[in-house]
Amino acid sequence: MLDRRPSACENLAQCREYHVATKKTLTDGQRAYEERRAAKAGMSLDKWLAVKEKERQAEAKAALKAKDPVKPSKPPGFFARLLEKAHKPLGS
Secondary structure: OOOOOOOOOOOHHHHHHHHHHHHHOOOHHHHHHHHHHHHHHOOOHHHHHHHHHHHHHHHHHHHHHHHOOOOOOOOOOHHHHHHHHHHOOOOO
C-alpha cells in the first residue's frame, strides 16, 4: 500500500501512517523540489512539510465527512399535509 498514494484513506490513522512513511522517503529530486517551494513560500523545509501534512489531514477529514450518508427527510406531518390540501384548488 505504501508504494502509491491511496485516492482516499479509509481512516485518519491510515492516512497519517502513509504520509509519515512518504515524508521520510523523499528522493533527492523531490527533496530539492520541496525545498524550492518552501523557499518560495518563505518557510523552512520542515515547516513546509508540516503545513502540507496538515492540509492532507484536513483533506482526508473532509473526504470522510463527505462519505457520511445524508439522513432522509421526514415525511410531512399532519398539519403540513392539511395546509397542502388547503392550498390546492377544489377541482383537483
